[in-house]
Amino acid sequence: MKNKSSIIIPAALIFLSMFSCANDQETKQVPLQKFSVANPEVRDIVYRLEYPGYLQSERIVEIIARTEGFLIENKIKPGQKVSEGDVLFIIEPKTYEDKLTTAEAALATAKSNLVFAQSSLDRIEEAAKSNAVSQIDLIQAQTNVDLCKSAIKTAEAQLSIAQTQLGYCYIKAPCNGRVSKSTVDEGNYVKPQTQLTTLYKEDNMYAIFTIEASNLIWAQKQAKSQGSINTKPFNTVDVIVADVTGETEIFQGELDYLSPSADLSTGTVDMRAVIKNPKNELNNGVYVKISLPYKETKDAVLVPESSIGSDQSGRYIYVVKDDTVRYRNVKVGQLERDNMREITLGLQADELYITEALTRVRNGQAINPVLESTKQK
Known part of the structure; x- marks a missing residue:
């Protein structure tokens, strides 16, 4: 019985020793975890x-009525492109056409009166040479000519006013552009300063x-x-x-x-x-x-923003040297539009850094680095 126990104990020790060796061998054969690494991108950047x-x-024009009357025609559609000089709206022109006709007639009358007055002055001046008429008659004839000339100027001014007022009935685009929707519908009575649309x-x-x-x-x-x-x-x-x-x-x-x-x-x-x-x-x-x-800035060093971590000490990255991870604080600069961040201090252009999975890596960890492109997809 004693001899049997002494045989079993050494056998058990041998088995445990073999199991332990097997486990050590298995541990040594566990592969290192892979992490993506890259060199920083180097390029010129512009600070902004x-x-x-x-x-x-460039120009915003409120199109308003400059005379009063019924709006008889709206020639625009909302958002329509128009050219300078295009007619946008028409206000009833009949009243102003009649005023223009009256002004034209008044000017014609004034011109006829001047012709008659000038003819009378010529005759009286000729008669005055032989003292056939008095000096008063001569002065009166000259005054009539002057009055007729003044009447012509007044008639011309009234004609110009009538033409302008008639022109106000045809509201035109002052420049090229697009119009907004009209604020007044056809058939409504408008007054001066009534806004009709806006031109952009x-x-x-x-x-x-x-x-x-x-x-x-x-x-x-x-x-x-x-x-x-x-x-x-x-x-x-x-x-x-x-x-x-x-x-x-x-x-x-x-x-x-x-x-x-x-x-x-x-x-x-x-x-x-x-x-x-x-x-x-x-x-x-x-x-x-x-x-x-x-x-x-020439030859700026950049890494993806996602490759930079933050903690109480500031911004940091994980640098890889000899397949070992090293924690390193960095100073950062401008964030570019492609989400690349400038590193102003703490990383050299020829160094490798871990590009992702920052939460799964630790300082001093041995890894299997996998080199990838610097630029983000």
Whole structure:
């Protein structure tokens, strides 16, 4: 019995030892976890200030009635494009046509009276040479001529007024553009100053916005350091228009107005950029974002924003060296439109960083790095 126990115990120890060795071997064979890594992208970037703004048509004209009468014809459709000189509305012209006819007749009468008065003066002047008429008759004849000339001037002025008033009956477009819906229907009686529609000239659009005076001064200094300062430090600007899905389209504009004075109550400066709009893609009153370039940085180091973490010490990334993860604090700069963030301090162009899954990696961890493209898909 004693001999049997002594045989079983060594056998058990041998089995446990073999099991332990097998486990150690299995542990050593566990593969390292794969993580995507990449080199930062290096490219030139432009620093920008962004501000909200809105679009305004190059010219906005309220089309109003300048005379009174019944509106007998509306020639426009809402949103219609019109050309300069097109007739938009007609106010009943009959009364003003009659006034014009009366004025023309009055002018003709005045001219006839002048012919008669001048003929009488000529005869009296001839008779006065032989003292056949008195000096009073001569003066009276000359006065009649002068009165007839004045009457002609008055008749001509009345004719011009009548022509102008008749012209007011035909309301024309003062420039090319698009019209809004009419505010008065045909058949209604209109008076002077009654608004009929609004005309928007949209060949060019204005982007209106304001910028803090302190930011303007700072941006001017930045531009001056690169030798590009002038009275309009931004020169060209990007106007960003977003649709309901969040997709954006960028239109380039030129700064054409910088207020010479800051608003004392807000500390801001009014600015305006002009944008060419040949296809009428932009509309008056649309809210936009204005991007103002003020400085260019050569060979900036950039990584995707999603590859940068945040904690109490600030922003950080995980750098990979010799297949080992290293936690590193970084200083960041501008976020580009493609969601790439500039790293101003803490990462070199030839280093590798972990691009994703930051929550599953730890400092000092050994990994199997998988190199991928820097740019985001």
